[in-house]
Amino acid sequence: MDMFSEVLHLFLSLDNILAIALGVVIGVVVGSIPGLTATMAVALALPFTFTMEPVAAILLLVGIYKGGMYGGSITAILIRTPGSPASACTLLDGYPLAQQGYAKKALKTALYSSVIADFISNIALIFFAAYLAKIALNFGAPEFFWLICFSLTIIISLASGSMIKGLLAALMGILLSLVGLDEVYGSQRLTFGNYNLMDSISFIPLLIGLFAIPEIIEFYRKKVVPHIKAKASGVGMTLAEFKRCLKPIVRGSLFGVLIGAIPGTGATAAAFISYSDARRRSPNRDNFGKGEVEGVAAAEAGNNGVAGATMIPLLSLGIPGDVITAIILGAFMVHGLTPGPIMFQENLTLIYALFVGIMCSSLVLLVVGNGAIKYFSLIADIPKSILFPIVLMFCVYGAYAVNNDTFDVWLMLGFGVLGYIFNRAAIPAAPFLIGFILGPMFEDNLRRSLLIGHGDMSIFVRGPITWFFIALTLGSILLALYRYFSTRRQSSRPGKAQETP
Amino acid sequence: MKHIVKAACLAACSSALVAGVSVSTASADEWPTGDVRLVVPYAPGGTTDVLSRRVADLLQDELDANVVVENRPGAGSTVATGRLARGGRDVDHTILMASPGHTIGAAIYPDLAYDPVDDFVFLQNLIDIPNVMVVPADSPYDNVIEFVEAAREQNMTFSHSGVGSSIHMSGELFKTLTETNLTAVPFAGSGAALPALLGGDVDVSFENMPTVLSHIRSGDLKALAVTSAERSPHLPDVPTLTEVGEYSLDQFVTTAWFGLIAHESFPQEAQDAMHEALAGVMQREEFLSFAEQLGAEPGQVSGESFQQFIAQEVERWQEVAEQAGISQ
Incomplete structure (x- = not known):
């Protein structure tokens, strides 16, 4: 009981509540502006936390992280410009929904699934941190390699329409991901001597170019103003839809938790894996990519599921899984605290106070998100002839802001043209992005495994985790083959029936 | 129309937030x-x-x-x-x-x-910031000499946070000076590299001190040496590499x-x-x-x-x- 009151005493102060609320608001606003990421916002806020109490300081940063994770989906849905890389996947179904006049539905779906995933992730952090940290430590390069293999097999399910076009897009993504410095030898690959390409192709300009620019080109090419009425005041998410989305949300959250707990993977990969998995399992499979609420829900659940879970390796092992948690680690250290096993012994009340705050942040996200939807969805009412020039300005600004360099603006415009060609040729963007994100992870972990194992292949079957993912990979391929042949049989049957009479 | 105005105001506010406001307080005659x-x-x-x-x-x-x-x-x-x-x-x-x-x-x-x-x-x-030569807690090597002798006999690996990082170059310098069979295993940052070391996938690392200090104190990692010229006040019991006195390691101060x-x-x-x-x-x-x-x-x-x-x-x-x- 003493502990309980101490925790409450530590947490229940106006400063802490304000820190969470302020953090989430900053996160949502910054996250929704293309080119400004939650990472930047957390880094910029860090100096202000030096003079704050430790709990409030950490909660402010965590709030920004969570708000930013959700905020990216707003512009992805409304103007086809992902505010942050992790929301690129939300756009695949969110924007078509907005186009059909269901902007509010898409935004609400994104919010609710974000909040639920965030909540599940927090629960995992609070109750299963020790177990998940153990898994994370046993998750070496070979295990990672098989996880990526499994994820790549999911692409098969994403190649809607033409399988050839899907594979083509995925290979193009992998090819572009090769640009930059070789991870092992440091030699340059496909940089053509241009120092701007040494750090590989920046992801944000690629996303903005690929998605936002083709819409603008298309609009000015046709020069017709589409009349879509009553978007901002449209219907939200219905109960039936919510029930339908619940399963993908829970599964997506669990993907997010697993991926978040393993250092070095990231929310973008989680969103795509969750999205692909949802599509594969959904009865509305064919509607994915055309405006399916389940798609929005799965994507947002995947990326928000990561947020709480990245705190697992940070708090229990003292290992930051991504840049944001690295900054949060810095904030801990400035206050004389070192995350890791020792902190659980020495500062347990503080950790519990943080947990209470982190749980509250999910609630705050719900409130702030609802407010944000109310105002941001007004964007949907702006006539496109006024909106698109503003969007174009944001595209240029967003691409520039990543590295403060005009090279990225040209890169963004180049990808705009590529995206337009993709649209015209009906080449799907999702496999392209998955190839771009997972390709390097595949290569790096393959090479890392071989280096660790001194070239001995047996490292790839070294333990239960590798066996588990090998089984999943094989299962996934077999399932895809079974589906492929059974749909062919089904589609060939009515054809024959027509021939007989 | 009201909605458009509202949205425009919102856009203006958010861009003001992005741009930030800067007011100079410096006097005009001297630098800055x-x-x-x-x-x-x-x-x-x-x-x-x-x-x-x-x-x-x-x-x-x-x-x-x-x-x-x-x-x-x-x-x-x-x-x-x-x-x-x-x-x-x-x-x-x-x-x-x-x-x-x-x-x-x-x-x-x-x-x-x-x-x-x-x-x-x-x-x-x-x-x-000094670097620390660290090995996993269950590593059989308790000092630099034991480690070097073993690494001359068999192949070993060291993790680093990316090509050209001070961690990577320290490893390469160590390898050159001691003529050991060390292979560099790259990771995307220290956060991704640490689990491999803690889990024993790699044999050694030359990590920045702040990254591994808490793991050394909790006993999850063993510190064999620090790379600075003097011992670190944070790890007073850990010798410097120059103290080893063998394998030209006296040149190893970084x-x-x-x-x-x-x-x-x-x-x-x-x-x-x-x-x-x-x-x-x-x-x-x-x-x-x-x-x-x-x-x-x-x-x-x-x-x-x-x-x-x-x-x-x-x-x-x-x-x-x-x-x-x-x-x-």
């Missing part, structure tokens, strides 16, 4: 005559960034002027450094937070358009240093003002406790001796990079 720009050659969030923001905060008081931090990441700090070397507008109000990337970058990136020593003035070395540099045309008046201000910053309690938290020691060199140190570093890493066959 405007805002001072502190360029961070890495993305937000790393040690360089965190340190820069802390220093900018304190420097602001000392200079009585705004110090604006600007991130310009790319190609292991060489993009921002190259831009500074080219000079241009504001060059007398621009300073850059240099780190081992400055000297190692010169060794591993081909066709740099600048000279890492002659094109800059070196203001002040702010902090030095730290992750951080310091401020500027364009070679940085006015003398500005240099004097900066020296004074930085001396003030380094005496501040906030700075010292921050350095302490990072496991760092306050920097020792400034001005010409800082420049000499850089020249030696460039030469050293060039040799190591050549022997390790990295890039160029």
Whole structure:
């Protein structure tokens, strides 16, 4: 009981509540502006936390992280410009929904699934941190390699329409991901001597170019103003839809938790894996990519599921899984605290106070998100002839802001043209992005495994985790083959029936 | 219509938030005559960034002027450094937070358009962070000599946080000096590299002290040696590599240093003002406790001796990079 009151005493102060609320608001606003990421916002806020109490300081940063994770989906849905890389996947179904006049539905779906995933992730952090940290430590390069293999097999399910076009897009993504410095030898690959390409192709300009620019080109090419009425005041998410989305949300959250707990993977990969998995399992499979609420829900659940879970390796092992948690680690250290096993012994009340705050942040996200939807969805009412020039300005600004360099603006415009060609040729963007994100992870972990194992292949079957993912990979391929042949049989049957009479 | 106005207001507010508001407080006659720009050659969030923001905060008081931090990441700090070397507008109000990337970058990136020593003035070395040679807790080796003897007999691996990082180059330097069979295993940052070390997938690492200090204290990692010239007050029982006294390890003194540099045309008046201000910053309690938290020691060199140190570093890493066959 003493502990309980101490925790409450530590947490229940106006400063802490304000820190969470302020953090989430900053996160949502910054996250929704293309080119400004939650990472930047957390880094910029860090100096202000030096003079704050430790709990409030950490909660402010965590709030920004969570708000930013959700905020990216707003512009992805409304103007086809992902505010942050992790929301690129939300756009695949969110924007078509907005186009059909269901902007509010898409935004609400994104919010609710974000909040639920965030909540599940927090629960995992609070109750299963020790177990998940153990898994994370046993998750070496070979295990990672098989996880990526499994994820790549999911692409098969994403190649809607033409399988050839899907594979083509995925290979193009992998090819572009090769640009930059070789991870092992440091030699340059496909940089053509241009120092701007040494750090590989920046992801944000690629996303903005690929998605936002083709819409603008298309609009000015046709020069017709589409009349879509009553978007901002449209219907939200219905109960039936919510029930339908619940399963993908829970599964997506669990993907997010697993991926978040393993250092070095990231929310973008989680969103795509969750999205692909949802599509594969959904009865509305064919509607994915055309405006399916389940798609929005799965994507947002995947990326928000990561947020709480990245705190697992940070708090229990003292290992930051991504840049944001690295900054949060810095904030801990400035206050004389070192995350890791020792902190659980020495500062347990503080950790519990943080947990209470982190749980509250999910609630705050719900409130702030609802407010944000109310105002941001007004964007949907702006006539496109006024909106698109503003969007174009944001595209240029967003691409520039990543590295403060005009090279990225040209890169963004180049990808705009590529995206337009993709649209015209009906080449799907999702496999392209998955190839771009997972390709390097595949290569790096393959090479890392071989280096660790001194070239001995047996490292790839070294333990239960590798066996588990090998089984999943094989299962996934077999399932895809079974589906492929059974749909062919089904589609060939009515054809024959027509021939007989 | 009301909705459009509302949305427009919202857009205006958010862009104002992005742009930020800067008001100069400096007097007109002496340097600085405007805002001072502190360029961070890495993305937000790393040690360089965190340190820069802390220093900018304190420097602001000392200079009585705004110090604006600007991130310009790319190609292991060489993009921002190259831009500074080219000079241009504001060059007398621009300073850059240099780190081992400055000297190692010169060794591993081909066709740099600048000279890492002659094109800059070196203001002040702010902090030095030693690296620690660490092995997993269940490693059979308890000291450097045992480790080296074993690594000469069999193949071993060391993890690092990316090609050209001080962690990577320290490993390569160790390998060259001790003539051991070490293979470098790259990871995307120390956060991703640590689990491999804790889980025993790799045999050794030369991590920055702040990254591994808590793991050493909790007993999850064993520290065999520190790479600084003197023992670290954080790990008084751990010997330095020079103390080993074998395998030419007496040449192995290296730290992750951080310091401020500027364009070679940085006015003398500005240099004097900066020296004074930085001396003030380094005496501040906030700075010292921050350095302490990072496991760092306050920097020792400034001005010409800082420049000499850089020249030696460039030469050293060039040799190591050549022997390790990295890039160029």
